[in-house]
Amino acid sequence: MIIEHPLLGPRDAQEFVYLGDASLIDRPDGMAEDSVECFHDYLYLRSNPAGLHRELWFHEGGDRSWLVVTRDTVTHEIVKVELAADVARQRGRCR
Amino acid sequence: MAYSAFRIALEAIRGHAGWSPVWRDATPRAEYDVIVIGGGGHGLATAYYLAKAFGVARVAVLEKGWLGGGNVGRNTTIIRSNYLLDANEPFYEFSLKLWEGLSRELNYNAMVSQRGVLNLYHSDAQRDAFVRRGNAMLLHGADAELLDTEGVRELAPFLNFENARFPVKGGLLQRRGGTARHDAVAWGYARGASRLGIDIVQNCEVTGFRLKEGRCVGVETTRGPIAARTVGCAVAGSSSRLMGLAGLRLPLESHVLQAFVTEGLKPCVPGVITFGAGHFYVSQSDKGGLVFGGDIDGYNSYAQRGNLPVVEDVCEGGMALMPMIGRAKVLRMWGGNVDMSMDGSPIIDRTPVDGLFLNGGWCYGGFKATPASGWCFAHLLATGEPHPLAARYRLGRFLTGDLIDEKGMGAQPNLH
Numbered sequence: 456m457i458i459e460h461p462l463l464g465p466r467d468a469q470e471f472v473y474l475g476d477a478s479l480i481d482r483p484d485g486m487a488e489d490s491v492e493c494f495h496d497y498l499y500l501r502s503n504p505a506g507l508h509r510e511l512w513f514h515e516g517g518d519r520s521w522l523v524v525t526r527d528t529v530t531h532e533i534v535k536v537e538l539a540a541d542v543a544r545q546r547g548r549c550r
Numbered sequence: 551m552a553y554s555a556f557r558i559a560l561e562a563i564r565g566h567a568g569w570s571p572v573w574r575d576a577t578p579r580a581e582y583d584v585i586v587i588g589g590g591g592h593g594l595a596t597a598y599y600l601a602k603a604f605g606v607a608r609v610a611v612l613e614k615g616w617l618g619g620g621n622v623g624r625n626t627t628i629i630r631s632n633y634l635l636d637a638n639e640p641f642y643e644f645s646l647k648l649w650e651g652l653s654r655e656l657n658y659n660a661m662v663s664q665r666g667v668l669n670l671y672h673s674d675a676q677r678d679a680f681v682r683r684g685n686a687m688l689l690h691g692a693d694a695e696l697l698d699t700e701g702v703r704e705l706a707p708f709l710n711f712e713n714a715r716f717p718v719k720g721g722l723l724q725r726r727g728g729t730a731r732h733d734a735v736a737w738g739y740a741r742g743a744s745r746l747g748i749d750i751v752q753n754c755e756v757t758g759f760r761l762k763e764g765r766c767v768g769v770e771t772t773r774g775p776i777a778a779r780t781v782g783c784a785v786a787g788s789s790s791r792l793m794g795l796a797g798l799r800l801p802l803e804s805h806v807l808q809a810f811v812t813e814g815l816k817p818c819v820p821g822v823i824t825f826g827a828g829h830f831y832v833s834q835s836d837k838g839g840l841v842f843g844g845d846i847d848g849y850n851s852y853a854q855r856g857n858l859p860v861v862e863d864v865c866e867g868g869m870a871l872m873p874m875i876g877r878a879k880v881l882r883m884w885g886g887n888v889d890m891s892m893d894g895s896p897i898i899d900r901t902p903v904d905g906l907f908l909n910g911g912w913c914y915g916g917f918k919a920t921p922a923s924g925w926c927f928a929h930l931l932a933t934g935e936p937h938p939l940a941a942r943y944r945l946g947r948f949l950t951g952d953l954i955d956e957k958g959m960g961a962q963p964n965l966h
């Protein structure tokens with residue numbers, strides 16, 4: 456698979472480490488009342504869709520940036536690649 | 551029709567005109583006592599033991615494609631019970647014992663071949679870990695032998711013992727482990743279940759669940775609705791998709807695992823051999839092909855096919871361990887959709903929806919579990935209670951912290 460890195464252009468997926476569902480960006484509040492349940496859901500439960508999946512890839516063998524890749528899990532086709540930092544900021548995180 | 555040597559002789563005389571189909575391809579009825587979703591090894595074994603061991607015979611197995619088209623027909627057929635943890639070893643040893651009597655039990659040749667499973671170690675630390683695992687196996691009544699370099703050399707002289715980085719220091723051998731014919735396991739259980747009156751329905755995809763006051767009372771399928779008070783799901787890599795239809799999110803990711811077969815060679819690999827320092831394991835099929843594989847590709851996938859980097863990685867592992875295979879040509883390669891659980895261990899449990907049960911999370915190692923998984927799931931479906939041997943395979947263990955991290959890894963090694 457070739458990942459269109461937003462800064463570096465097309466890169467072989469082999470240069471990356473895969474982490475999984477991009478919802479991992481939304482880390483729950485550890486101080487909340489229901490944090491035990493929230494962290495259980497966050498850590499262990501997955502939507503695991505057949506079809507488009509937003510997922511985190513880390514460019515370990517490259518510029519060490521985190522990317523959010525939108526990929527079809529049935530065909531392996533990659534339809535969109537964003538910098539995870541941009542996605543996180545859009546979602547209201549400071550970085 | 552029972553199979554026997556006499557029967558073969560008789561059919562030979564009659565020009566083989568008397569054989570009948572191995573199982574009945576049923577059309578679904580409107581209602582059953584139990585519906586098992588998924589006609590893979592686990593679903594078929596569950597149905598068989600429901601009728602055989604628990605006296606529940608108004609059962610249907612619903613399969614969306616053809617029998618054996620899933621992982622049961624795609625795996626590398628290794629059976630063994632060489633686990634460390636108390637939650638696992640008794641279960642897998644029970645499974646191995648069922649394997650040992652399976653062909654007779656089913657009156658169908660599952661080609662169970664106890665040619666031995668040898669896990670190699672390459673360092674002192676690894677040897678210590680294997681000693682511990684071997685002792686745990688012995689304590690649970692399984693067999694285990696620790697071999698030194700010479701012991702391994704006797705079994706497999708062709709290994710690269712002097713590998714500069716990963717010399718072969720010895721291995722943990724389970725002689726009762728080995729291989730079985732994957733398709734025959736599916737067909738044998740299907741035949742056994744069908745003979746006990748169970749309906750095996752192919753080309754029947756479950757597309758939804760019928761819920762009434764929070765209880766499962768049946769399923770929607772591509773061949774119409776079917777009612778049942780008890781519904782068990784055994785759909786391996788499709789577990790998240792199917793349970794999503796009932797509104798559940800599971801601690802699973804679906805990944806692709808690849809396997810490879812070479813051209814037929816003369817007998818050279820005595821049993822199953824696993825490399826302890828890379829992702830490579832190999833056995834030789836009865837037709838002579840080397841059957842080998844390695845790690846999952848490592849990203850979510852439902853494609854049932856993988857990519858080339860893992861092919862390279864697996865072949866590199868093979869060349870590091872046994873350079874003699876370098877000239878063998880790979881004839882076929884394929885992928886299967888495996889349900890990776892977050893701690894690498896399976897789930898056989900109730901779900902938050904009454905009447906709906908889950909058998910899944912088998913990762914890349916559920917073939918060996920087929921008989922015991924079928925037995926324990928049948929127990930759960932028939933009695934509503936977990937079987938003692940599968941009592942720790944709970945869906946809620948991630949919340950309570952009772953993880954079963956046999957190898958310290960699930961879908962992602964960094965989860966622990």
Ligand SMILES: Cc1cc2nc3c(=O)[nH]c(=O)nc-3n(C[C@H](O)[C@H](O)[C@H](O)COP(=O)(O)OP(=O)(O)OC[C@H]3O[C@@H](n4cnc5c(N)ncnc54)[C@H](O)[C@@H]3O)c2cc1C
Nearest residue numbers: 588590591592614620621622625626628756886916917918
């Ligand atoms: C390449 C590879 C190598 C492996 N090697 C080994 C090994 O050496 N040893 C070992 O122990 N394990 C091994 N495994 C793992 C093992 O194959 C699986 O864990 C096991 O087969 C899964 O259980 P099953 O047989 O019931 O799955 P499957 O055969 O996949 O059965 C699930 C069935 O459910 C059906 N289904 C899905 N959705 C629906 C629906 N909505 N409605 C109706 N039906 C549906 C599917 O069509 C499928 O037939 C390997 C797996 C792979 C892919």
